[in-house]
Amino acid sequence: MIKVTDLSKNYGPVEAVKSISFDIQDGEIVGFLGANGAGKTTTLKMITGYLVPTEGKIEVNDLNIIDDTHEIQKQIGYLPELNPLYTEMRVYEYFEFLAGIRNITGREFKNALARVVEQCGLNGVIHKNISECSKGYKQRIGLAAAMIHDPKILILDEPVTGLDPNQIVEIRGLIKKLGKEKLVFMSSHILQEIQATVDRIMIIHQGEIVANGTSDELMSNFMGNVLLNMEIKGAAIETIEHIQAKLPNIKFISMEESDGVQQVQFEYGKGQDPREELFRYAVDNNWAILKMTPHTTNLEDIFRDLTTDGGINV
């Protein structure tokens, strides 16, 4: 379990993380979403003990990061952003080094090695120099390195960035499988990358958490009004502009006319669907409806709204 309370981090005068709080339970896969520079990496670096928080508290399985840094680090597997590796080493030498620091040697190491090789599909490359491996393999080596001690908690900073679509699917599958028994906390700046993988999404913007919930929860919390795009022929302009007089639920937004076709935008509140009434109204007023498409907000729009300036605060 990870429990973060009022966590802040300043780099000189810059406030990278501003008093955020959240917790993650065992067995959960949580996606940490935010634009570049929003404070994701800084937060992860503090949880893993790489950076010391300016203020606030981080508890991992009831241990405090300041007092029990090493104890916490023993329970965490961490894949840093950009996946740094000792390229001059052979793959198994690298694992042997990491395992050694974590006191896994001899028979135990052999078992651990066999486990991560199987989990991450590293069979062909184990005796290769890391520098000779492809990018996809390097990413898997980084992931395997984070799991060599079979940690209860996996923290992955942008684990699929820079991979090709097939590799992304592979790594996603692997993370999903791992998430069944481990707590996984992964960051990304691309929504689609994590939407398919995680149980819960946390969105961070300018150092503050602006949303936290499952994708369904986020959808219902943040869905705004529905825009209705219509193409109409032969309508009197005042029947369009003053629609609200007859149908109070529908608001007129804009209209453009070209070649006798009117491109009209209406808006109505979420949860309502006044399209039937609108249809009858159209018939009464002799509109010929060529097209009618409601545009609902999706998670992508919500993410964009939340992470551009003037985002909604929860």
Added chain:
Amino acid sequence: MFNIRMVFRREMLGFFNSPMAYIFLVIFAVVNGYFFTNTFFLFGQSDLRTLFDIVPLVYLFFIPAVSMGLIARENNIGTMEIISTLPLNTYEFVLGKFLAGFSLILLGLTATSIHFFTLMAVGTNVDIGAIFTGYLGLALMGATFTAIGVYASSVTENQVVAFIIGVFVVLVFYMLDKTLIFVPHSVAGLVQFLAVDYHLSNISRGVIDSRNLVYFFSMIGFFIFMTIQTLEVRRWK
């Protein structure tokens, strides 16, 4: 202790997996061998003094070159983040690095022992004691310079900058002895005590004085301490 050994082993693997260690050892042996044998047969003296004079000069550039990448490279390629998030103490990391660098220097120094065998073969009345202390002095000086090099490597992520800082600091301690005539009498004693050359020449003469040993060990300790502090402070920034 075990962690220090793991860091040390990883570093040695890195040295010998790349051409770096081989290049260093070969050039170190060739340069020293050239300058030593050049005059050895001319002078006709049964000692290794010319070797002991040339090695410190070679050290001035070789040791900063060997140690420049030790920590700077980890900062540069980002593996420092992996190291810092392992249950590993900073002092274990720094000591492992220092010992790896120092071992490479010792290996280079061992290679020069071929000249000792030449000396034994052709010389007469060889003063084994002086040769032993000469090597001891060179080893201590090598360790001191390595500690300085490790420190220089920790303050930057650019290996070239680390090299330049390393050469500069090493040079300062090496040259102090030569500046004695320019400094006021009152501080001359202190300046001389800080000069690495002064302590080396004492030991090389065959006198193992605790003052010299204290000097070398406190220099090594000081720069290793500074390295640990530099790395610790970074986490709090």
